[in-house]
Amino acid sequence: MDKNLHALFDPENIAIVGASSNPLKAGYTILENLKSIGYPKKIFPVNKSEKELSGLPCYEKLSLIPEKVELVVLITPSQMIFDVMDDLAQRMEEKGDVKVIVCAAANYGETKTEEGIARQNYLMETAKKYHIRVVGPNCIGIIDNINRVDTTFVETLLPKESRGKKGGISFISQSGAVAASILMMGASQPAPISMNKFISIGNMADVDFIDLLEYFEQDADTKVIGLYLEGYPEGRKLMETMARIARKKPIVVLKVGRSEIGAKAANSHTGSLAGADAVYDGAFRQFGIIRVDTIEELLDTLQAFDQCVIPKGSRIFILSQAGGPGIYCTDGFVAQKNLAFPLVSQETKDRMTVCLPDMANVCSPEGYADITAAANVKHHVESLKIVLEDDAVDGVIFITVVPTFLPQKELAEELVKLLKEKGYGTNKPVYICIMAGNYVWQAREILEKNGIRTFDTPVDCVTVASHMVAYQQFLQSRGGEEK
Amino acid sequence: MDKNLHALFDPENIAIVGASSNPLKAGYTILENLKSIGYPKKIFPVNKSEKELSGLPCYEKLSLIPEKVELVVLITPSQMIFDVMDDLAQRMEEKGDVKVIVCAAANYGETKTEEGIARQNYLMETAKKYHIRVVGPNCIGIIDNINRVDTTFVETLLPKESRGKKGGISFISQSGAVAASILMMGASQPAPISMNKFISIGNMADVDFIDLLEYFEQDADTKVIGLYLEGYPEGRKLMETMARIARKKPIVVLKVGRSEIGAKAANSHTGSLAGADAVYDGAFRQFGIIRVDTIEELLDTLQAFDQCVIPKGSRIFILSQAGGPGIYCTDGFVAQKNLAFPLVSQETKDRMTVCLPDMANVCSPEGYADITAAANVKHHVESLKIVLEDDAVDGVIFITVVPTFLPQKELAEELVKLLKEKGYGTNKPVYICIMAGNYVWQAREILEKNGIRTFDTPVDCVTVASHMVAYQQFLQSRGGEEK
Numbered sequence: 001m002d003k004n005l006h007a008l009f010d011p012e013n014i015a016i017v018g019a020s021s022n023p024l025k026a027g028y029t030i031l032e033n034l035k036s037i038g039y040p041k042k043i044f045p046v047n048k049s050e051k052e053l054s055g056l057p058c059y060e061k062l063s064l065i066p067e068k069v070e071l072v073v074l075i076t077p078s079q080m081i082f083d084v085m086d087d088l089a090q091r092m093e094e095k096g097d098v099k100v101i102v103c104a105a106a107n108y109g110e111t112k113t114e115e116g117i118a119r120q121n122y123l124m125e126t127a128k129k130y131h132i133r134v135v136g137p138n139c140i141g142i143i144d145n146i147n148r149v150d151t152t153f154v155e156t157l158l159p160k161e162s163r164g165k166k167g168g169i170s171f172i173s174q175s176g177a178v179a180a181s182i183l184m185m186g187a188s189q190p191a192p193i194s195m196n197k198f199i200s201i202g203n204m205a206d207v208d209f210i211d212l213l214e215y216f217e218q219d220a221d222t223k224v225i226g227l228y229l230e231g232y233p234e235g236r237k238l239m240e241t242m243a244r245i246a247r248k249k250p251i252v253v254l255k256v257g258r259s260e261i262g263a264k265a266a267n268s269h270t271g272s273l274a275g276a277d278a279v280y281d282g283a284f285r286q287f288g289i290i291r292v293d294t295i296e297e298l299l300d301t302l303q304a305f306d307q308c309v310i311p312k313g314s315r316i317f318i319l320s321q322a323g324g325p326g327i328y329c330t331d332g333f334v335a336q337k338n339l340a341f342p343l344v345s346q347e348t349k350d351r352m353t354v355c356l357p358d359m360a361n362v363c364s365p366e367g368y369a370d371i372t373a374a375a376n377v378k379h380h381v382e383s384l385k386i387v388l389e390d391d392a393v394d395g396v397i398f399i400t401v402v403p404t405f406l407p408q409k410e411l412a413e414e415l416v417k418l419l420k421e422k423g424y425g426t427n428k429p430v431y432i433c434i435m436a437g438n439y440v441w442q443a444r445e446i447l448e449k450n451g452i453r454t455f456d457t458p459v460d461c462v463t464v465a466s467h468m469v470a471y472q473q474f475l476q477s478r479g480g481e482e483k
Numbered sequence: 484m485d486k487n488l489h490a491l492f493d494p495e496n497i498a499i500v501g502a503s504s505n506p507l508k509a510g511y512t513i514l515e516n517l518k519s520i521g522y523p524k525k526i527f528p529v530n531k532s533e534k535e536l537s538g539l540p541c542y543e544k545l546s547l548i549p550e551k552v553e554l555v556v557l558i559t560p561s562q563m564i565f566d567v568m569d570d571l572a573q574r575m576e577e578k579g580d581v582k583v584i585v586c587a588a589a590n591y592g593e594t595k596t597e598e599g600i601a602r603q604n605y606l607m608e609t610a611k612k613y614h615i616r617v618v619g620p621n622c623i624g625i626i627d628n629i630n631r632v633d634t635t636f637v638e639t640l641l642p643k644e645s646r647g648k649k650g651g652i653s654f655i656s657q658s659g660a661v662a663a664s665i666l667m668m669g670a671s672q673p674a675p676i677s678m679n680k681f682i683s684i685g686n687m688a689d690v691d692f693i694d695l696l697e698y699f700e701q702d703a704d705t706k707v708i709g710l711y712l713e714g715y716p717e718g719r720k721l722m723e724t725m726a727r728i729a730r731k732k733p734i735v736v737l738k739v740g741r742s743e744i745g746a747k748a749a750n751s752h753t754g755s756l757a758g759a760d761a762v763y764d765g766a767f768r769q770f771g772i773i774r775v776d777t778i779e780e781l782l783d784t785l786q787a788f789d790q791c792v793i794p795k796g797s798r799i800f801i802l803s804q805a806g807g808p809g810i811y812c813t814d815g816f817v818a819q820k821n822l823a824f825p826l827v828s829q830e831t832k833d834r835m836t837v838c839l840p841d842m843a844n845v846c847s848p849e850g851y852a853d854i855t856a857a858a859n860v861k862h863h864v865e866s867l868k869i870v871l872e873d874d875a876v877d878g879v880i881f882i883t884v885v886p887t888f889l890p891q892k893e894l895a896e897e898l899v900k901l902l903k904e905k906g907y908g909t910n911k912p913v914y915i916c917i918m919a920g921n922y923v924w925q926a927r928e929i930l931e932k933n934g935i936r937t938f939d940t941p942v943d944c945v946t947v948a949s950h951m952v953a954y955q956q957f958l959q960s961r962g963g964e965e966k
Contacts, residue, residue: 110842156922174807177806178807178808188919230810259816265806265853325664327745328661
């Protein structure tokens, strides 16, 4: 593991060059985010015009900070890069302490102008001379929720108590805007998502996909890896790295530039050739890498791999409290070619029939039950338990539309008891959809805060179940052999 | 137009048989919803055990209400239907005023039990004898936001000020749970959705799809029609009705039972044969009926038809403030086979280049621009204006990821000025995606409260644009000829 890269996630003190007192500046938000996440070591704001920022003493230059600094965040206007790097060089000659730069500022190589390229070259020459690793430029920063580092300038409205929580997802984004959107969408979930590590990779002047993938490969806290990918100059090398890691940890990729025109737009954007999409697509399939189509699917799939156990087989039962959503779910289920309806035992059917309201539909079709709007909390939880106890069932999609007369808080609490306290969710995944909107937020929040994943719609459950089954099938076949 | 059916939406006084003081009962919520929407005429709760409910005098029986009653809502336990209908018969002999029943209670024909069928038959025999139309049984009720009628028992958390607002969407659902979910999802949007008419059709013992479609065909306030459809006994007749209406008003359908297993589940549910899905699918295509795959897509498409002008052609410009989301959008755009990138004039390109930040990508590829994260509010609004002024452009997908330093309120207000006050949104549609999550809620709320549609993601914009272009193409070709 690259020792300098380690300092990106667990640095001994951080300097923010370009920290600001103006709330409309990125240099303000970075400082506030870093304080808000509860970074336990020292933060040194650097700004010529200020004596103090947010209660911290402010330094005129990097070279004037007396204590050790391992991580430097750059958010100064790009034309100042020459002065900043000269000053950093002076510091390195004297102290030699800086290990990583996160260059959040834009207006470098991505502009494809002579000036932009010159700025990026100057940044990189100085960094290389002193063996400093560089993330960016033209990125929105990095987050490590375990070591409580946040160098991003994204305001997410994430409540303070949700910051710095452990999670098993590590994520790399080639687009700052997609990265920011993911943070903002994640913060808006019933229980805000908290990733392990999060990196906006920007221009990849130095630290790139392969560096980070190899880091995550070794990182015991990373359970699943997510990528937003536009293109990479050494496609084969990237794919070999991903293929090796995918046998150990699931990798979920949102790869754009599918279409020729999309690829052209990608080229205009990060300057990287998107590469023939069909080649990527074939390699993803071959190497068990999970490709998703949308940002929502990316988030759902990453969180499911983090929180749900991987099903041992493809037989997923649909347990619905309502006919319409159940049928809707069934259509989506059948469209996923790799899912199967389990044939549960007669005993299971009898137990369900006894437990459920008279009007309930038990297993017509097989592997499907509609417990009806007459179902109370006990009917919900008891039927789920019965289904999970059947050996023919590898997992359950559980759908309920909470009506006026079903107490949602009690339902959520009873589900937590079954799945967490009694451990019914620990050897088979349960994909829960409680419909719909703000009205059911309370139930979803209770479940998610207890580490039980919920989904917006029945189709989202199906999509994620299919991805997890596909990954299991990969491990059992080809992936297993090659280990 | 059926005069009795008219009384469903604009009744002279409403009786609620089974109204309740218990907040966990449907009979409580129906009364509260009807009061909350501001129904302007008289409400008569009927309940043997109460003297007064929610400040209104309560009646022991329907037949004892001295004033005129045109609409009766039934939410009593189903075994009481015989007494209730006998009492209604007595009222009809004396007063002959009731025109419509909404039977929200379940446990009728859908149970396929002898008792359930007998109850439904008794309900229908009495109703037919007195020429009373019946909605349901086994439905969640109806809403008319124009005449301020709400007989549903769905709690949505819809703020009171959002109730009773006019909208151009009329919607029919064959599933109560899907209907409830749509109401709850609609209430959770930045500006809660307010439909014109909304009907949960239940068992269709009497009032069915065709009755309502024909009603909406004549209803000047219905601009677009939505259906959630499981199956219908007279498929050909339904299709002929839809085909006729689709030439005048767009019809958007979520039809389930696509798969054989889904169709089997549908049959278990409403007892209606789903019919070979391929037949439905072919007919939808032939007759310009818009088929959607998900509930979210249904809501997005209905709202877009209500609020956005239909594009005159297929050339939709993608204007993005960020590369990643722009490329992501482009991929989705190309996957929709009926959308084309416009070739704007050199003048338009020059105007954009002058107006935008240096780093902006103007038309590489054609029909696409990335105004970059350096774009301020003026850059956003001015570039949108320039693109809309180009004759080669039939519509615009406008994407922005609001960062810390872009004041979202100002952006939204300036967009309202351009699209509403200056009328730039009145002859070409603009599909707006402001990313992402709760952080951008303020901007989306301002836009939506001003009648400007916003979407969760770039891909949602693309999907809706494709549906609207397809409908225009249908009208211009086959649909136009047959008029």
